[in-house]
Amino acid sequence: MDSTNTVRHDGKQGRARPSPVTWVRSGGLSTLVLAAPLLLIFGVFSWYPIVRSVLMSVQHTNLVQPATWVGLDNFRTVLSDPLLGTAIRNTVWFAVLALVFGYPVPLAAAVLMSEVRRARGIFSALAYLPVVVPPVVAVLLWKVFYDASDTGLFNEVFGWFHLGPYPFLQDEHWAMPSLVVESTWANAGSTVIIYLAALTSVSPDLYDAAEVDGAGLWTKVWHVTLPQLRGVLFITLILQVIGTAQVFLEPYLFTGGGPDNATLTVLLLIYNYAFAGSLGGDYGAAAALSLMLAAVLAVLSAVYFRATRSWSTT
Amino acid sequence: MTTSTDGPDRGLVSPRDWRRPSVRLTMTSLQVMLLGILVIGALGPLLWLVKASLSTTQEVLRDPLSLWPDGTHWSNLGDAWSNIHLDLYFRNTVEIAIGSWLMQMLVATTGGFVLSVLRPRYAGVVNGLVMATLFVPAVVLLIPLYLTILDPPLVHHSLINSFWAVWLPAGASAFNVVVMKRFFDNLPREVFEAARVDGAGPFRLLWSVALPMSRPVLGVVSVFAVLAAWKDFLWPLLVLQNPDKQPLSVRLPTLQQTTQLDVFLAALLLSTALPIVAFLIFQRAFLRGTGLGGAVKG
Numbered sequence: 238m239d240s241t242n243t244v245r246h247d248g249k250q251g252r253a254r255p256s257p258v259t260w261v262r263s264g265g266l267s268t269l270v271l272a273a274p275l276l277l278i279f280g281v282f283s284w285y286p287i288v289r290s291v292l293m294s295v296q297h298t299n300l301v302q303p304a305t306w307v308g309l310d311n312f313r314t315v316l317s318d319p320l321l322g323t324a325i326r327n328t329v330w331f332a333v334l335a336l337v338f339g340y341p342v343p344l345a346a347a348v349l350m351s352e353v354r355r356a357r358g359i360f361s362a363l364a365y366l367p368v369v370v371p372p373v374v375a376v377l378l379w380k381v382f383y384d385a386s387d388t389g390l391f392n393e394v395f396g397w398f399h400l401g402p403y404p405f406l407q408d409e410h411w412a413m414p415s416l417v418v419e420s421t422w423a424n425a426g427s428t429v430i431i432y433l434a435a436l437t438s439v440s441p442d443l444y445d446a447a448e449v450d451g452a453g454l455w456t457k458v459w460h461v462t463l464p465q466l467r468g469v470l471f472i473t474l475i476l477q478v479i480g481t482a483q484v485f486l487e488p489y490l491f492t493g494g495g496p497d498n499a500t501l502t503v504l505l506l507i508y509n510y511a512f513a514g515s516l517g518g519d520y521g522a523a524a525a526l527s528l529m530l531a532a533v534l535a536v537l538s539a540v541y542f543r544a545t546r547s548w549s550t551t
Numbered sequence: 552m553t554t555s556t557d558g559p560d561r562g563l564v565s566p567r568d569w570r571r572p573s574v575r576l577t578m579t580s581l582q583v584m585l586l587g588i589l590v591i592g593a594l595g596p597l598l599w600l601v602k603a604s605l606s607t608t609q610e611v612l613r614d615p616l617s618l619w620p621d622g623t624h625w626s627n628l629g630d631a632w633s634n635i636h637l638d639l640y641f642r643n644t645v646e647i648a649i650g651s652w653l654m655q656m657l658v659a660t661t662g663g664f665v666l667s668v669l670r671p672r673y674a675g676v677v678n679g680l681v682m683a684t685l686f687v688p689a690v691v692l693l694i695p696l697y698l699t700i701l702d703p704p705l706v707h708h709s710l711i712n713s714f715w716a717v718w719l720p721a722g723a724s725a726f727n728v729v730v731m732k733r734f735f736d737n738l739p740r741e742v743f744e745a746a747r748v749d750g751a752g753p754f755r756l757l758w759s760v761a762l763p764m765s766r767p768v769l770g771v772v773s774v775f776a777v778l779a780a781w782k783d784f785l786w787p788l789l790v791l792q793n794p795d796k797q798p799l800s801v802r803l804p805t806l807q808q809t810t811q812l813d814v815f816l817a818a819l820l821l822s823t824a825l826p827i828v829a830f831l832i833f834q835r836a837f838l839r840g841t842g843l844g845g846a847v848k849g
Contacts, residue, residue, distance in 0.1 A: 267753040268669045275662030275728065276677070278654070281704060283684050283723040286695035293695060349585050352562050352578060354569075362834060363589040365841070366597065369830040371782045373800040374823050377807055378600060381611075381816070390599075390615040422592070430841040441561045448565060457563055483690050486784055490804055504690055511694050512789065523694045531691045538686045 293524035311525035315510075321526075323498050324506040327488075330413055331502060332481040339421040339428070339477065344470070346425075347432035348462060361430060368426040376490045379419040380406070383491075406492055409499040416487040416500060424480075428473050435469040436462070468544065475541040479534050503530055597823070604628065604817040611812055627817035635810055637799070637818050643714075644798035644822075647787065648780040650714055651721035655776040656769070658722040663731025664757045668743055678732075684725045693785075696720055700790050716790035721780065727772050734768040735761060771840040774833055781826055 260266070294311055296304040315321060350360045367375065382390045383405040395401035405415040443461045452460065463470075485504040488494055494501035494509075503526065511523035568574045603611045604627055606620040631637050665671065666678050700716045701709050710716040738761065746760045762769070784800045791797050794805075799822040807815055830837055 264669070264753050265671065268665060268671045271661045271669065271753055271757065272665040272671070272673075272677070273661075274658045274722070275665070275681070278658050278719060278722040279681060279684070281699065282696060282720040283692070283725075284680060285704070286692050286699055287684070287687055289695035289699070290691050293698075298698075346585060348563065349581055352564055353582055358834075360586065360589065361838060362831075363586075363593045365838065366593045366827070366830070368841075369778070369826045369837070370597070370823050371800055371826060373782075373784050373803050374819050377803055378596060378816075378819055380807075381603075381812070382596070384615075388613060388615065393616050422596075426593070427841045430838050436562075444561065444563060444565065454564070462563060479688065483688060489785075507690065507693070508785075511697075520694050520698065527690045527694060531688050534688045534690075535686050538688075542686070 290524045290527060293521055294528050296521055298520045299518055307521065311521040312529075314519075314522050315526045315529070318506075318522075320498065320501060320506060324501050324503045327413065327498075327500060328482060328484065328502045328504075331417060331484055332478055334414055334417040335420060335477065335481045336474075338417055339425055340474070342421070343425045343428040344432055344466075347429050347436060348458065350429070351433060351436040361433060364429045365426040367423050370423070372423060372486050373490065375423045376419060376487060379422075380491060383415055407496055409496055412492055412496060412500050416491055419491075420481075420484070420487050428477075431469060431473060432466070435466055439465040471544055472541060475537055475544070479537055479541070482530065482534055597827070600816060600820050600823070604813070604820040606813060608812040611816070624813065627813050628821065630814045631810075631817040631821055635806055635814065635818060637821055639795065640797060640799045640802045641821070643796060644781060644800070647714055647717050647798050648777045650718035651780040652773060652776045654718045654722035655724055655727050656773070659724065659727035659731045659772060660762065660765075660769075661757065662728045663735050664761055666728070667732045667735035668738075668756065668761065669753055681725050681728050684723070685729070692720075693789075697789055711790055712793045712796050714791075714796070717780075717783075717787055720786070721776075724776075727776070730768065730772060731765070734765055738764055770833070770836045774829075774836045775840050777829075778826060778837075 293304075295306065295308060297307045297310070298304040346364065350357065350364070353360055384390065384392065385402060385404040385407055386392065387396060387402040389402065391405065392402040395403065403411060405411050439462060443465065444457055447457050447461050483504050484502050485508065488500040488502050488505050489508070492500045494505050507523045507526050507530075510519045510526065564574060564578060569578075599615075602618075602620055603615070605623045605625065607624060610617070610621055662681070666674050666681075700711060700720075703710055710719075742760060742764075743756055746756055751760065781798075782800065783798075787798050788801045791801060794802065803818065803822060806818060810818065
């Protein structure tokens with residue numbers, strides 16, 4: 238077995254266009270058969286719908302009559318919808334609150350957990366547990382916790398401190414933070430695990446060096462740990478923004494967008510355009526708004542992708 | 552790496568500091584506090600769910616924070632399972648999850664193998680197109696994919712209310728293909744060359760050479776495929792409109808409005824039990840996959 242020889246062969250694969258017979262003989266047909274699942278599934282359920290969404294955004298479609306070309310009308314409809322501003326404001330508010338609640342806590346927890354010397358597995362298993370709970374179950378359970386009466390679970394806890402009762406989900410100002418708290422509970426675990434993985438790659442030598450220079454605990458966290466994590470911190474930031482920009486489940490199940498549209502998010506608005514009762518069936522407007530949201534997110538994804546590429550090699 | 556005087560596995564706090572009583576006390580108490588927060592915050596709601604599922608509705612409403620139910624009403628679980636047909640929705644969820652898993656495995660293994668090992672002329676273009684879908688957020692697909700399911704090309708027979716409407720689109724996961732491709736990329740080329748010399752065709756290469764070496768990554772991809780199918784809500788809500796076809800996640804919100812609270816909470820418990828048991832068994836695959844997700848997912 239001359240392995241060096243085969244490697245060299247593999248290295249120079251400059252091929253001339255083969256005839257159909259040699260193509261089949263050399264395995265071209267079986268290759269195509271193996272590629273077929275990917276080509277078919279991606280073609281029909283990914284690539285074609287992506288192209289179609291662009292077409293639909295400039296068409297009027299109601300599934301009964303053939304689609305008609307309407308130019309930028311769908312975009313005008315969406316942009317002149319007074320609810321669009323509300324939905325964007327709410328989505329940004331959700332994203333900001335999710336960052337305030339959900340960004341520093343997992344980091345602090347992960348730094349502390351990485352110093353656990355015995356039974357660290359219990360910590361990470363506990364932290365990850367809520368991620369495994371199906372999101373619908375989590376939301377419906379928290380809906381029970383958020384009961385507005387004074388015997389609701391959270392109101393009873395607040396009652397110990399002579400606060401409340403609060404109408405968590407029924408009040409315009411409380412509703413969104415209540416959604417975000419649940420969403421943070423449900424998602425923070427995976428961020429903790431990502432940070433924990435990143436923390437193990439911080440070189441101990443850096444801590445040694447910092448100690449030689451007389452650094453205390455906080456100095457080490459501030460000048461060694463955080464700078465070493467900046468790559469992964471940036472990645473989780475972008476992932477979280479991309480995720481929260483598409484938030485649907487919480488507002489749909491907790492409040493249905495209410496009270497008084499206080500939790501109407503962009504994705505809920507898209508859903509309403511296309512599928513909700515009286516407004517429904519406006520697939521063109523839904524496609525147009527999806528594309529506008531996607532354009533914003535694609536920029537973020539591209540930034541994210543570049544970041545992961547450059548950081549994963551260092 | 553072993554030049555470090557304190558040994559290779561030190562963390563933020565040096566072993567010398569760990570030996571100081573004050574440091575040890577601070578760190579230990581901080582960690583005990585964290586453990587307490589995790590037990591109350593992460594485990595607490597689930598323990599509450601277990602307790603409440605075994606209580607009566609009156610008890611849950613009157614005194615939600617009692618530590619122990621007055622009597623254990625196991626009948627709630629039975630009522631949820633049979634009276635509100637949770638067994639049917641459970642079976643639907645399992646079928647949806649298994650089908651989605653099979654479809655994702657089929658596409659990811661064959662696709663990753665072709666793109667990484669066989670590398671035909673069109674591999675570059677296909678790879679680029681797969682990678683490009685990583686940049687497209689799921690929201691873009693929602694409407695056109697729904698219309699595609701209503702009138703799929705070639706078949707021209709609506710897939711609404713058929714599990715295929717969930718299974719087929721589940722296969723189009725660029726994340727899985729990328730993970731498999733990267734894994735195959737790191738397998739030694741010599742193994743494939745040697746098998747080829749011994750007369751193995753592409754199918755044999757995949758089935759008898761590549762897949763047996765890929766067990767760990769297949770485990771990670773499988774865990775996430777099944778979990779994602781179990782969690783999915785919006786897509787099955789759109790395409791499975793017949794209640795007899797709906798999975799738990801789609802059915803539970805409707806059940807909340809029509810079911811007594813104690814039985815409903817028992818239904819929530821039954822819907823969560825399987826994923827949690829799976830997590831406790833396959834913890835390692837879950838946690839490793841999450842670290843992986845941070846590096847590839849778009």
